[in-house]
Amino acid sequence: MTTGIEEPTLTIDELAARAGMTVRTVRFYGTKGLLPPPVIGPRRVGHYGREHLARLALIEELQQQGMTLAAIERYLQQLPPELDAHDLAVHRAVVASWAPYAVETVTRGELERRAGRALGDDDVERLVAMGVVEACEGGYRVDLGLLRLGVGLLDVPLSHEAILAARSVLIDHSRAAAHELSRLFRGEVSERAAQDVKSLSAYMQPLVVQALLTTFQRSLREDLREWLGGMPESAASDEGGSA
Numbered sequence: 001m002t003t004g005i006e007e008p009t010l011t012i013d014e015l016a017a018r019a020g021m022t023v024r025t026v027r028f029y030g031t032k033g034l035l036p037p038p039v040i041g042p043r044r045v046g047h048y049g050r051e052h053l054a055r056l057a058l059i060e061e062l063q064q065q066g067m068t069l070a071a072i073e074r075y076l077q078q079l080p081p082e083l084d085a086h087d088l089a090v091h092r093a094v095v096a097s098w099a100p101y102a103v104e105t106v107t108r109g110e111l112e113r114r115a116g117r118a119l120g121d122d123d124v125e126r127l128v129a130m131g132v133v134e135a136c137e138g139g140y141r142v143d144l145g146l147l148r149l150g151v152g153l154l155d156v157p158l159s160h161e162a163i164l165a166a167r168s169v170l171i172d173h174s175r176a177a178a179h180e181l182s183r184l185f186r187g188e189v190s191e192r193a194a195q196d197v198k199s200l201s202a203y204m205q206p207l208v209v210q211a212l213l214t215t216f217q218r219s220l221r222e223d224l225r226e227w228l229g230g231m232p233e234s235a236a237s238d239e240g241g242s243a
Helices: 012-019 023-031 050-064 069-077 085-096 108-115 121-129 144-153 160-189 194-229 233-242
Strands: 103-106 133-136 139-143
Touching: 012 023, 012 050, 023 050, 050 069, 050 085, 103 108, 108 139, 108 144, 121 133, 121 144, 121 160, 139 144, 160 194
Parallel strands: none
Antiparallel strands: 103 139, 133 139
16 A cells, blocks of 8 residues: 555554554654654554654654653644655754764674664775774774764765765854854853753754754755756756656
8 A cells, every 4th residue: 555655654563663662652642743643544544654753763862862742842843844754864863963972882793783784895984984983993983973874875876075075064064153153142141040051052952953954955955956947958857857
């Protein structure tokens, strides 16, 4: 059966098993509005897709960062409604980056287990080039907060040079934005108590990251549409067919 969400379709038991949760927890998230309703198929059986699985993973990540259910509900409500499983995975990677810097030394087998896929030598070299993995005696030092994002980039048809150039652009502009926002916030909270400043920072951080991510996604889509619109018709057709 095909749903309007995305293949593959999952029953609630299969969804819970894939997410590492109980069925009761999944149902609870559904009643709280944290999870979109399933597509109802024959015999009134609900079917779930990759977006549901990605959203559960995002919820789990937000909880690990210490957010309450009420805060998670507010966060999810502010997400654009058209986000697919890939977009949600990007949001989860961004959320994971809020976690304290976590580096572990792992074996090649453990690295592949954490990555969720087999890694060839070329894959590992690309992860090293991206600064996600560093070869060391006895295995690899891996930045766990960046690993999932780095593995996702392995399938992007870009050269090492293009990925590293993109990384530099993002780092430079993100630092500039963080500096300006920090200066703005300091002016707003300079007279407040330390606890108020800490609370404001904890509240604003996910909102700022979400705003940056959403703005980036929309700007990129607009630039791509403009670029494709200026291409010869045959080239644009080929580009669209390969996407």
